[in-house]
Amino acid sequence: xxxxxxxxxxxxxxxxxxxxxxxxxxxxxxxxxxxxxxxxxxxxxxxxxxxxxxxxxxxxxxxxxxxxxxxxxxxxxxxxxxxxxxxxxxxxxxxxxxxxxxxx
Amino acid sequence: xxxxxxxxxxxxxxxxxxxxxxxxxxxxxxxxxxxxxxxxxxxxxxxxxxxxxxxxxxxxxxxxxxxxxxxxxxxxxxxxxxxxxxxxxxxxxxxxxxxxxxxxxxxxxxxxxxxxxxxxxxxxxxxxxxxxxxxxxxxxxxxxxxxxxxxxxxxxxxxxxxxxxxxxxxxxxxxxxxxxxxxxxxxxxxxxxxxxxxxxxxxxxxxxxxxxxxxxxxxxxxxxxxxxxxxxxxxxxxxxxxxxxxxxxxxxxxxxxxxxxxxxxxxxxxxxxxxxxxxxxxxxxxxxxxx
Numbered sequence: 533x534x535x536x537x538x539x540x541x542x543x544x545x546x547x548x549x550x551x552x553x554x555x556x557x558x559x560x561x562x563x564x565x566x567x568x569x570x571x572x573x574x575x576x577x578x579x580x581x582x583x584x585x586x587x588x589x590x591x592x593x594x595x596x597x598x599x600x601x602x603x604x605x606x607x608x609x610x611x612x613x614x615x616x617x618x619x620x621x622x623x624x625x626x627x628x629x630x631x632x633x634x635x636x
Numbered sequence: 637x638x639x640x641x642x643x644x645x646x647x648x649x650x651x652x653x654x655x656x657x658x659x660x661x662x663x664x665x666x667x668x669x670x671x672x673x674x675x676x677x678x679x680x681x682x683x684x685x686x687x688x689x690x691x692x693x694x695x696x697x698x699x700x701x702x703x704x705x706x707x708x709x710x711x712x713x714x715x716x717x718x719x720x721x722x723x724x725x726x727x728x729x730x731x732x733x734x735x736x737x738x739x740x741x742x743x744x745x746x747x748x749x750x751x752x753x754x755x756x757x758x759x760x761x762x763x764x765x766x767x768x769x770x771x772x773x774x775x776x777x778x779x780x781x782x783x784x785x786x787x788x789x790x791x792x793x794x795x796x797x798x799x800x801x802x803x804x805x806x807x808x809x810x811x812x813x814x815x816x817x818x819x820x821x822x823x824x825x826x827x828x829x830x831x832x833x834x835x836x837x838x839x840x841x842x843x844x845x846x847x848x849x850x851x852x853x854x855x856x857x858x859x860x861x862x863x864x865x866x867x868x869x870x871x872x873x874x875x876x877x878x879x880x881x882x883x884x885x886x887x888x889x890x891x892x893x894x895x896x897x898x899x900x901x902x903x904x905x906x907x908x909x910x911x912x913x914x915x916x917x918x919x920x921x922x923x924x925x926x927x
Binding site for chain 1: 652
């Protein structure tokens with residue numbers, strides 16, 4: 533499954549367009565990570581637990597978007613975009629969407 | 637010249653963005669997981685508290701709790717020369733030769749119709765006046781005092797306080813103080829604590845029985861207090877209630893004491909009457925009206 537944030541894939545030709553596919557996930561870290569992040573807030577620096585959380589969320593959202601594209605018969609998703617929003621205290625949504633296509 | 641792409645709109649048959657697990661199943665898994673974790677943490681922290689309590693010397697304890705005023709401390713100061721308090725102190729000091737508590741213990745009385753006694757941190761035993769109305773013999777009173785002294789010897793008062801603090805802090809840390817989740821898992825912790833307290837009470841009973849035998853050379857009067865409690869509240873602490881109670885049911889404790897006496901070969905002879913100074917009606921006594 534090819535993914536790109538451009539409209540075209542160099543060297544490939546889009547033969548079929550299936551429409552928008554998307555993947556999303558809302559995740560929170562366990563209490564231990566929240567406590568660590570709270571301590572880190574005192575001293576400053578990277579909140580590694582939350583960096584990890586968002587990376588995991590992006591990977592999961594992409595996986596779900598690919599699954600949707602595969603169900604439609606696509607072999608690529610073009611025009612991929614990410615967005616995020618805070619859903620609850622300590623929980624964030626990662627939303628990824630794009631256009632499912634078949635390329636040759 | 638390539639033909640323009642074909643547009644073939646469609647929707648996926650299965651939406652992977654939505655969980656297909658039943659929410660109740662997920663709730664059950666989460667709740668049991670959190671409860672198991674908390675019970676494990678409470679158990680291990682409880683062991684840590686027990687271990688730490690052994691390192692707190694009576695002197696250190698006195699320093700730690702010097703600022704902690706037992707409710708009614710002013711009343712206790714006024715009853716310093718009360719003949720009943722003096723008699724209780726004398727009895728307790730004599731019992732101390734048998735169980736070697738290693739604490740500078742002080743006994744006081746408190747006005748209450750309840751029959752009970754408490755061991756407070758810092759070495760102060762408080763005897764409720766109702767106990768003197770319930771107990772018929774010196775031996776019975778000695779057993780109750782020896783039981784409280786045993787709590788000091790086993791550091792139970794520190795263990796109990798430490799465990800209470802640990803559990804409160806643990807639930808507040810994990811779920812936020814007074815949260816709904818804490819309320820949900822509190823009964824499970826309560827059961828564990830009650831069972832632990834019952835074990836400590838049983839150990840205190842054992843040492844009190846040995847103290848009684850050492851002091852009087854027999855164990856008559858050891859079950860007197862529990863027999864009185866049993867008569868007073870036939871229904872209280874039975875069945876499930878007994879499981880939650882921090883003190884084992886009176887019947888169980890009487891049986892356990894009798895079994896222990898039998899196994900240890902302790903004889904049971906006639907008891908000595910309660911000292912005259914400790915008898916009588918307390919209502920209207922100077923203690924009750926102390927301010």
